[in-house]
Amino acid sequence: MKLHILQEAEEEFSEAIQYYEDITTGLGIRLKNQVKQAIHWIEANCELPRIRPKGYRKVNCKSFPYYIAYFVRKDEIFIVAIANGYKRPEYWIKRKI
Numbered sequence: 070m071k072l073h074i075l076q077e078a079e080e081e082f083s084e085a086i087q088y089y090e091d092i093t094t095g096l097g098i099r100l101k102n103q104v105k106q107a108i109h110w111i112e113a114n115c116e117l118p119r120i121r122p123k124g125y126r127k128v129n130c131k132s133f134p135y136y137i138a139y140f141v142r143k144d145e146i147f148i149v150a151i152a153n154g155y156k157r158p159e160y161w162i163k164r165k166i
Contacts, residue, residue: 070141072112074148075164082151085135103130104151107137111148115141123162125149140166 082104090097107128118126129136138150138161150161 070112070115071145072108072148073145073166074108075150075166077161077164078148078151085151085153089133100130100133100135103133104135104137108148111137111139111146115139115146123159125162129154142166 082101086097086101088097089100107130111128115126118128120126125138125140127136127138134154136150136152136154137148138152139146139148141147147166149164149166152161
């Protein structure tokens, strides 16, 4: 499967890393590592998470309030958000893939 990460998702991810790094040195790196680990899991198991009512799938981070929202289209994975689960739900749903 080919993986695509939307620019908006990458920007959110960078902002989240910086936010946590500003709180405590090394915390942002822990978030980065968890998200990267989850993305590798998605690449290997993209069909396992259930499809949500709006057609996307998601994987939660283990110790941060973030999740990765993605769509699977044929042989491609589109990560549309690396989102904070405590903020507005599905604010990213209208992003184009």
